[in-house]
Amino acid sequence: MNLNFNKTLNPFARGALLAFFAFGLALLSYAAAESASKVHPALTSNAQAATNSVAISGELMAHTCAACHGTLGRLGDESFMPLAGMPLRQFTTSMVDFREGKRPATLMGHVAQGFNDAEIRAMGEFFSAVKPLGGQP
Amino acid sequence: MNTVNLSRRQWLSSSAGLLSAAALPVWAQAPAKSSPAHIVIVGGGVGGATAAKYLKLFDPTVRVTIIEKNRTYIKPYGSSEVLNQHASMDDLKVSYDTLRTQYGVNFVFDTVTGFDPQARTVSTAGRQKIAYDRLIVSPGIQLMYSAYAGYSEQAANTAVPSSWIPGAQTALLAKQLQGMRQGGTFVLAAPPNPYRCPPGPYERAALMTEWFGKHNPTAKVIIVDPKDSFVTDETMMLGWNRLYNFNLPDDYVKKMQDKVELKQHAGTTMLSWVRGKDGGRTLKIDAKKMTIETEAEVIKADVINVIPPMKAGQIAMTLGLADASGWCPVNRRNFASTVQPHVHVIGDASIADAMPKSGFSANNQAKVVARAILEELAGRAAPEPLWENTCYALAGKDYGLFVADVFKIIDGKIGRINTKARYLPLNATPAQIKLGARYQQAWLRTFTQDCFA
Numbered sequence: 048m049n050l051n052f053n054k055t056l057n058p059f060a061r062g063a064l065l066a067f068f069a070f071g072l073a074l075l076s077y078a079a080a081e082s083a084s085k086v087h088p089a090l091t092s093n094a095q096a097a098t099n100s101v102a103i104s105g106e107l108m109a110h111t112c113a114a115c116h117g118t119l120g121r122l123g124d125e126s127f128m129p130l131a132g133m134p135l136r137q138f139t140t141s142m143v144d145f146r147e148g149k150r151p152a153t154l155m156g157h158v159a160q161g162f163n164d165a166e167i168r169a170m171g172e173f174f175s176a177v178k179p180l181g182g183q184p
Numbered sequence: 185m186n187t188v189n190l191s192r193r194q195w196l197s198s199s200a201g202l203l204s205a206a207a208l209p210v211w212a213q214a215p216a217k218s219s220p221a222h223i224v225i226v227g228g229g230v231g232g233a234t235a236a237k238y239l240k241l242f243d244p245t246v247r248v249t250i251i252e253k254n255r256t257y258i259k260p261y262g263s264s265e266v267l268n269q270h271a272s273m274d275d276l277k278v279s280y281d282t283l284r285t286q287y288g289v290n291f292v293f294d295t296v297t298g299f300d301p302q303a304r305t306v307s308t309a310g311r312q313k314i315a316y317d318r319l320i321v322s323p324g325i326q327l328m329y330s331a332y333a334g335y336s337e338q339a340a341n342t343a344v345p346s347s348w349i350p351g352a353q354t355a356l357l358a359k360q361l362q363g364m365r366q367g368g369t370f371v372l373a374a375p376p377n378p379y380r381c382p383p384g385p386y387e388r389a390a391l392m393t394e395w396f397g398k399h400n401p402t403a404k405v406i407i408v409d410p411k412d413s414f415v416t417d418e419t420m421m422l423g424w425n426r427l428y429n430f431n432l433p434d435d436y437v438k439k440m441q442d443k444v445e446l447k448q449h450a451g452t453t454m455l456s457w458v459r460g461k462d463g464g465r466t467l468k469i470d471a472k473k474m475t476i477e478t479e480a481e482v483i484k485a486d487v488i489n490v491i492p493p494m495k496a497g498q499i500a501m502t503l504g505l506a507d508a509s510g511w512c513p514v515n516r517r518n519f520a521s522t523v524q525p526h527v528h529v530i531g532d533a534s535i536a537d538a539m540p541k542s543g544f545s546a547n548n549q550a551k552v553v554a555r556a557i558l559e560e561l562a563g564r565a566a567p568e569p570l571w572e573n574t575c576y577a578l579a580g581k582d583y584g585l586f587v588a589d590v591f592k593i594i595d596g597k598i599g600r601i602n603t604k605a606r607y608l609p610l611n612a613t614p615a616q617i618k619l620g621a622r623y624q625q626a627w628l629r630t631f632t633q634d635c636f637a
Contacts, residue, residue: 103568103592110238110551111572111590113634114544115627118241126619126626153608153616153623154574154588160602161572161590 105169108162112170121180132179138171139164220245221561224306224316226296226499228252230261231322231531231546233283234635238554240287246558249290249316251308255280257636260381261543262628263350264388267358268395270581276350282637296499301524318557321505321512321521322531322546323497325349325380331493332373333468343471344488348380360487361392367402368486371476373466374409375491378511380532380541382415383577383587385491390420393428393455394580406485407457408478410465415540416577416587419608421457422446423579423617429453444610466490496533503527511535516593518556518566519549528553537598539591544573547635569593576624584608584620 109120112130116122120130130138144150146159146167162170223239225232228250236248257278265271283289294308305315327346329337340346345353345360361370370392374385389407396403414420418440424430429449437446458464463480469490470476476483476490495501495510505512505521512529513522519534521527530553531546539545548571556566574588585608589600600606608620 103570107552107555107567108570111548111570113551114547114572114631115574115623117630118237118634122630125630126622127630153612153619154586157588157602157605157607158572158574158590160604161570161592 103166103169105166105171105173108166108170109173117180119177120174121177123180129179130174131177133171133174135168135171135175138174139167142167142171220247221317222247222249222315223318223320223557224248224314225250225320225322226306226503227322227324227497227531228254228257228280228291229322229324229531229546230543230635231324231550232320233257233280234547234550235320235322235530235554236283236289237287237635238551239558240289242554243558244288247290248288249292249314250280250283251292251294251296251306251314252280253293253295255293258350259628259632260348260350261631263347263354264384264391266350266354267347267361267388268391268581269358269362270391273355276354278632278636280636286637297502299503301526304526317526317561319527320550320553320557321499321503321527321529321533322550323499323529323533325494325532325541326497326501327491328493328495332466332490334471335469335490335492339469339471340490343474344469344490346490346492348375348384348491348494357487357489361395362399364400364403364486366400367404368400369404369406369483370396370487371406371408371483371485371489373476373488373490373492374407374411374414374464376410376493378541379491379494381575382540382542383420383575383585386414386416386420387577387579388489389455390424390428390579391581393424396454397428401454403454405455406483407455408464408466408476408483409458410460412459412461415575416585416607418610419585420577420579422610423583423585424455425449427580427583428455430455430457433457433459440610494532496529500529500533505529506533507535509535516596516598517569518560519553520556528557538589538600539571539598540573540575540587542573542575543631543635544575545571547631548572571598574627576620576627578621578624580621582618582621584617584622584624586620586623 115127116130122129142159145152145155148156223246225236232250236250239246239248259276259278262271263276266273280291284291294310294312296306297309299306305313307313327348329335329340340353345357347353347357372385372389389405393405421432421436422444425432425446430453431449432446440446463478465479466476467479468477474485476485476488496506496512500506500512505523507513512533512535514520514529514534515522519528519530521529530549532541552569559566571591574586576584576586578584587606589606590602591598592601
């Protein structure tokens, strides 16, 4: 996994940081150190915000997918669908269709049964805000 | 100096002697608030490695140390594929380098010999004393070789391997199976519940039946079993029925025949399953005569693979974390030991109700515990948890199946919330079955990445 701060931070966040630079070098280095120490570089502020929307956080549920779909949903050339950066609507539609049996599946139909609409949405919000591995957000 | 990572608290207790805290200079009185917490993890398997990685992912400032006796991890999952020459022993090896260099996890290669739960220190065989704020213990299983008369670790290392914890016994069993005389008999003794990797013994028997079909077509494979059923039994035996002319027991035929076409094969077949109710429970092993005695009969074999009963790994016993069941009771929400303070037990060793003893379970428990510890250290409650498990298994190299579950806390225990279905459907198409096998192979890679890289 690539943990490089500059490579994985999305352009918007990078832009925001650059704008912040104008306010002073000392402030910037403090802020960069803060965000680098607390937040995985693949996560944007949206991914952080998505964590508190349901009884079980979207982030916590999303990590249960990682054993197949990759840490933070970031996956390269594998049989499983990468989830990082998947548009919210694509994620929620896929999961609901799996759950309702509208979309053929091997095991995702069983897994999707474990989640209600709000939980699916919370997971989807988390994944949509993660920068995909080696791709464009 | 034979101590490392002495915390300020421990340094104080060892150097201040009888002085009260009030008598100490201000700078020495209490750990500074900004001092990062130290989480020590005992065991560098799937549970321990995942906990370390996700602790650092959630908060790179936290200090994480893994105490592990082996410098390289050998994967148990996928290790039966060494037996049928689909993988090599080297393929099972996983390096700790990424956890160390990319995530900043500290490693101490040593064996834990005891701990002081009040002072919060663990001691090791190498005479190190390591202080912690929270201890995560992920000790895996130990095999109870002495459960069967005539069986022992020594017998397992030299003649009748178990190979359920991979290593030299895996290589020995592979050599025995691949070198077995034409028309020889391979007996696999399946374990009683609960045990690591529920579909594993049956996958192993299937993969060897497939291999013998090509290399030793008159060989026999006999599974002797104290149980009458197992996880994925219907879908696994449907695969055997299609691939190896296996005839399902009558009660399974009755249960399944309305849903799927089962073939009835004439004559004796290569693979057989002797269940508990038919006397399949193992009583005695004779490694010299190469016989295995079950409740029903004495079987003369050419190769015997005994998967004995299991209990929590030795470290759990050393630290007094297990109860009379041989497994470790925990608070379901954060896997905190109910026996010792500031200790969490994860993976196969923990009592996790409906969650199976699998790598996938350990991986998911590790993430929940990592988050719970960080929240609790910050003075907040551990969040409401959710876990998943999928056990992929093979009935043949192109015949995949699985059990897939999602778990929540229900009435104080961990329960399944996908109540409709959990297995490969009996009417799965050939494409779905083949895809299941591809998923199993992909999972061996993606899962290792999620735990160790």
